[in-house]
Amino acid sequence: MSQAFGKVAVLLGGSSAEREVSLKSGAAVHAALVQAGVDAHLFDPAERPLHELAQEGFDRVFIALHGRGGEDGTLQGALEFMGLPYTGSSVLGSALAMDKIRCKHLFQVAGLRTAPYKVVSQSQGFDCAEIMAQLGHVMVKPSHEGSSIGMAEANNAEELAQALEAAFKFDDEVLVEQWLSGREFTVSILSDKALPVIEMRTPSGFYDYQAKYQSSTTEYYCPADLSAAQTAQLQEMAEQAFALVGAKGWGRVDAMQGDDGEFYLLEVNTVPGMTEKSLVPMAAKATGVDFTALVVKILEQTL
The missing domain is CATH 3.40.50.20 (Rossmann fold)
Incomplete structure (x- = not known):
């Protein structure tokens, strides 16, 4: 081969x-x-x-x-x-998945649960106090960055203004998303099918760049401690979101569980991390596929 x-x-x-x-x-x-x-x-x-x-x-x-x-x-x-x-994904799937704002629009139109949000543009006026009144505690995300780069939490209008100023260094459009304080999960996709769900737990409050790549305190649970019904529900949501944006082959879909117990989609990743300690290899290993076999399986999709 x-x-x-x-x-x-x-x-x-x-x-x-x-x-x-x-x-x-x-x-x-x-x-x-x-x-x-x-x-x-x-x-x-x-x-x-x-x-x-x-x-x-x-x-x-x-x-x-x-x-x-x-x-x-x-x-x-x-x-x-x-x-x-x-x-991995083609031109359209890659472009849509990379754009957090367009992903949110697609999730919403398709009836896939995602947190309430606002889109803030640097070229248009915005009122931080009004946004906070509508959404409360929020997460600010540049539209086209990955690995949690440029993301920040805001609890009031002043913090939101500071977070937006930092995010605008990366993007002209920024996603302001209502804060979700529940458990954080990721579902890896291989050959367009969901792998076992992973839960990430970090003392930092959310799974940011430091928690992903620098922290020694981040904990991973694979498979996640969910009921069979919850696991199936989250895997189905991930597969639907992956297909919705036109992604294909392999990738990862991130989600959170709100205080209401429901799952909320965050984003689709079409080229997630691929070190031996990354999340997709971790999920594949849980199904008996080691890192070398996983890499070969992904490459086989080009034949």
Whole structure:
């Protein structure tokens, strides 16, 4: 099977705010592919022009780029123009999943439960006091960033103004979402099917960048301590959300459980972290699929 892949480029690094995470994901993916006997090579688009993929005779691409320029459809469009098969979602699915605001609109229209929210634009006026009166305790999120970059909690109008100022450094449009204080979950998707649910617990209050990549106190429960009915419900919601935005192949859908016991969708990730300690590998391992086998399964989707 490894010979059927031909020469494979593992795209990592890039120039987004998630570069450091991507370098770790790409290195782990590359090591696993080499271990599986695949002719895999590291390729950082921030250091080399993309057209060298064609010049050097690559047959397909494993995308391990996170954030802008790798997860938002632009790279996918370039690869399609070059005629190179690639892992993960296509142009539309990548672009929609990366846009938190459009995702929220889609969830709402499709009747998938998500927290109440407001969209704030830097170019248009907004009233922080009015937003807080409507939503109360909120989470502020740049529309096009991942790994919780630029996110902040706000309890009053002054804190909201500060959070928006910080978020506007990343995006012109910002999502202001009503705070959910319940349990936090993620559902990994492989071959468009949900894997076991993982619960994340962190003393920091929410699963932010530090909790994801730097903290030693974050706890993971896989499978999550949920009833069979709750697990099935959350997995079905994740599969519906994944398909709704046009994502395909593999990825991850994040959700929270509110104080009312209901599940609320947060976002869809089309190129989530892929170190051996990341969430998708953790869920795959729970089904008996080790990291190397997981990476090969994802690459097989390009055949």
